[in-house]
Amino acid sequence: MGEHKTVQRTPLGRVKGLGQHSGAHHWWVQRLTAVALVPLGLWFIYTLAHLAPLPAADVRAFLTTPLHMTLMILFLITGFHHAQLGLQVVIEDYVHCEGLKFALLVGVKFLAVGLGLLGTVCLFAIAHG
Amino acid sequence: MKRARPLSPHLQIYKPQITSVLSILHRVMGVVLSFGMVGVVLWLLLLSCHDTTCAGGVDWETSSGCYGCFQGFFGGFFGTLLLMGFSFAFFYHLSNGVRHLFWDAGRGYKLETAEKSGLFVVGISLVLTALLWASILL
Numbered sequence: 526m527g528e529h530k531t532v533q534r535t536p537l538g539r540v541k542g543l544g545q546h547s548g549a550h551h552w553w554v555q556r557l558t559a560v561a562l563v564p565l566g567l568w569f570i571y572t573l574a575h576l577a578p579l580p581a582a583d584v585r586a587f588l589t590t591p592l593h594m595t596l597m598i599l600f601l602i603t604g605f606h607h608a609q610l611g612l613q614v615v616i617e618d619y620v621h622c623e624g625l626k627f628a629l630l631v632g633v634k635f636l637a638v639g640l641g642l643l644g645t646v647c648l649f650a651i652a653h654g
Numbered sequence: 655m656k657r658a659r660p661l662s663p664h665l666q667i668y669k670p671q672i673t674s675v676l677s678i679l680h681r682v683m684g685v686v687l688s689f690g691m692v693g694v695v696l697w698l699l700l701l702s703c704h705d706t707t708c709a710g711g712v713d714w715e716t717s718s719g720c721y722g723c724f725q726g727f728f729g730g731f732f733g734t735l736l737l738m739g740f741s742f743a744f745f746y747h748l749s750n751g752v753r754h755l756f757w758d759a760g761r762g763y764k765l766e767t768a769e770k771s772g773l774f775v776v777g778i779s780l781v782l783t784a785l786l787w788a789s790i791l792l
C-alpha cells in the first residue's frame with residue numbers, strides 16, 4: 526500500500542494556512558522538549574543559584590567552559606522552543622480576532638528564535654572576549 | 655460587526671476543583687516562565703557587555719557596571735522575592751509537567767489518583783522551592 530496521507534486542500538486553503546496543521550507534530554515536540562527540559566531546567570536552576578553571588582568574571586569563566594556553554598545553549602534553544610509552543614496554544618485558546626491572533630503567533634515565534642539566538646551569541650561573545 | 659452570541663456560563667457555575675485549578679495554574683506558570691526566559695537572555699546580555707563606563711569606569715575583568723547593577727537588584731528584597739516567585743513557578747511547572755507526562759502515557763486518570771497526584775505536585779513544588787532557597791540563604 527504505502528500511500529501518503531491524503532489531505533483535502535485547495536491552493537487558497539494552503540496559502541491561508543488551513544488544513545494539515547501538524548497538531549500531532551506540535552504535541553510531540555512539546556513533549557520532547559518537556560522531557561529534555563527536566564534535566565536541563567534543573568541544571569540551570571542549580572547553576573544559577575550557584576553563580577548568583579559571584580562576580581561577573583567568575584560567572585563568565587564558568588559559563589564558557591565547553592560543557593557548561595553547551596548545556597546553556599541547549600537550555601536556551603529547548604526552553605524557547607517549548608515556550609513558543611506553549612504560548613501558541615494559549616494564544617489560539619484566547620485570541621479570536623484572526624488578525625491579532627496571526628500577529629501574536631508570528632510575533633512570539635520571531636521573538637523565540639531571536640532571543641534564543643541572542644542568548645547564544647552572547648555566550649560566544651563572552652567566550653571570545 | 656458580528657453580534658456576540660450568548661455562551662453557557664462556566665466560571666460562574668463550576669466550583670473550583672484541584673484538577674481545574676492546578677490546570678490553569680500550570681498554564682499561568684508557563685507564561686510566567688516565558689517571561690523568565692527573556693530575563694535569562696537579559697542576564698547573558700549584561701554579562702557580555704563590555705561597557706565599563708556606565709557605573710563610572712568599573713573594570714571589565716572583575717565586574718561590569720551594568721551586571722553589578724543587575725546583581726544588586728536581584729540581591730535586594732524585591733529582587734529576591736521575584737526570584738523566589740520564578741523558582742516556585744519553575745518547580746511547579748516542572749512537577750505538574752511530569753504529572754502531565756504520566757497522563758500522556760495513559761496513567762493516573764482515575765479521579766482519586768489525579769487529585770492525589772495534584773496535591774503531591776503542590777507539596778513537592780513548595781518543598782523544592784524551600785530547599786533551594788534554604789541552600790542559597792542559609
